[in-house]
């Protein structure tokens with residue numbers, strides 16, 4: 001397979017425009033520390049950030065530490081998070097993850113990718129969200145928006161989230177990785193939607209591979 005070769009000049013123009021469009025882009029999940037972000041990110045699988053915020057607003061008032069969550073029974077937590085999809089699995093995963101944090105990490109969220117992805121309910125995307133938004137590290141979490149928009153724009157050329165992450169890492173300066181992730185999510189929600197992207201009013205059209213091919 002041919003390896004992806006980003007067009008540096010085009011990438012630079014896209015980045016500049018994304019920065020202009022979304023100067024304050026950040027995660028929509030509400031949290032006040034890395035542990036809360038980890039729980040919110042686990043809850044966000046197949047659920048909107050808005051719905052997660054609605055749940056965590058009450059949840060974090062009742063339970064806020066790994067010790068609190070580790071002491072819960074799955075049925076107790078299920079009741080609290082019932083408003084989001086896959087709540088039975090998420091309940092089990094959150095309790096087990098909290099127990100591991102207490103027993104193995106002194107109640108703290110680990111700050112390295114390998115340890116994070118070993119936690120139940122934490123995949124590559126969730127680990128990267130925690131690293132970038134929770135700890136300010138350079139990481140790109142590839143969700144459905146990032147995957148779609150990056151490949152349409154030509155910032156990546158891959159059929160998988162992992163390949164897209166690698167292509168983006170190659171195309172864009174490391175110090176921009178976290179912000180890029182938020183820019184692409186915002187653009188995917190507002191303009192480059194899955195169905196009927198608003199190409200005619202999109203200011204990235206002149207550099208967009210998908211639009212230029214039309």
Ligand code: SF4
Pocket residue numbers: 152153191192193197198199200202203204205208209210211
């Ligand atoms: S031109 Fe169309 S496909 Fe390209 S980024 Fe804009 S909305 Fe998406």
